[in-house]
Amino acid sequence: AQKVTQAQTEISVVEKEDVTLDCVYETRDTTYYLFWYKQPPSGELVFLIRRNSFDEQNEISGRYSWNFQKSTSSFNFTITASQVVDSAVYFCALVNRDDKIIFGKGTRLHILP
Amino acid sequence: DVKVTQSSRYLVKRTGEKVFLECVQDMDHENMFWYRQDPGLGLRLIYFSYDVKMKEKGDIPEGYSVSREKKERFSLILESASTNQTSMYLCASSFRVERDGYTFGSGTRLTVV
Numbered sequence: 001a002q003k004v005t006q007a008q009t010e011i012s013v014v015e016k017e018d019v020t021l022d023c024v025y026e027t028r029d030t031t032y033y034l035f036w037y038k039q040p041p042s043g044e045l046v047f048l049i050r051r052n053s054f055d056e057q058n059e060i061s062g063r064y065s066w067n068f069q070k071s072t073s074s075f076n077f078t079i080t081a082s083q084v085v086d087s088a089v090y091f092c093a094l095v096n097r098d099d100k101i102i103f104g105k106g107t108r109l110h111i112l113p
Numbered sequence: 114d115v116k117v118t119q120s121s122r123y124l125v126k127r128t129g130e131k132v133f134l135e136c137v138q139d140m141d142h143e144n145m146f147w148y149r150q151d152p153g154l155g156l157r158l159i160y161f162s163y164d165v166k167m168k169e170k171g172d173i174p175e176g177y178s179v180s181r182e183k184k185e186r187f188s189l190i191l192e193s194a195s196t197n198q199t200s201m202y203l204c205a206s207s208f209r210v211e212r213d214g215y216t217f218g219s220g221t222r223l224t225v226v
Contacts, residue, residue: 009153033211043201044219050212091156099144099163099210100171105155 002027002096006104013082014112021077021107023092029053033095034075036066039106040088048090051075079109087111116140119204119218126225132191134221136204144210145187147171147179150201150220162187194225 003026013019025034036048049059051068059066063080079086092104120135138145144163148156148171158171160179168179176198180188187206191198201222205215 033214035214037214037217042219043222045203045205045215045217047214047216050214052211093214095211095214100146100158100161101210101215103156105153 002029002094002102004092004094004102004104006090006092006107008107009105010108010110012110012112015084016081018078018080019082019109021079021090021092021109023075023077023104025073025075025092025094027073027094027096029097034068035093035095035101036075036077037091037093037103038088039091045091048077082111084111084113117204117206117216117218119202119221121221122219124221124223126191126194126223128195128225130191130194130225132194132223132225134189134191134202134204134223136187136189136206136218137185138187138206138216139185140206140208140216141184142206142208142216143184144207145181146205146207146215147177147187147189148203148205149173150203156203159189191223194223196225199223199225 005024032053034051037045039045065078067076089106089108091106093101117138146161147159162168162181178190203220204218
């Protein structure tokens, strides 16, 4: 079975704090792809990052970074020096062999001013 | 920029009405998807299509149907709307899912009264 688990339903942090959103996935495929999406209050899901199973390098993009560890089947997302504009729902996702995306249930992140 | 346009942002319909949710994409994508998003349940796949006139059931197709007469347009139909179909509906499209992920529309919040 393929599954994505985001154990944190809701997180609140004060602005400028660092925050990590956890994502654990299950798949029997050796080739797979992982994604993170952001859903701001406007509603539209926005693509953040894609990772394939052969690329375990961590990635940094500005204040965002991603830690992919196959050994623990995790693909965690860290926001450094959080800002109020980071408040959103964040989804981790896995592409299965049928070319459909399986989403986690999302983590609602509140950045408090 | 790829655009996925959903015809209505907010919609209120009465129980028993036939409801059409329209989705149009402008980048010649083969693959199109309809999801519904509910609190605590995340995104659930209703129907998808990999080509014109082709449709496949997702995880929760009951009470819905779809139409794809043209490549750019994927319509979701609620045959007889019920209150439990009150939800946020998200349309997405993709060229190659594993490479590109999805591009989402901004969603239609449907209320059935």
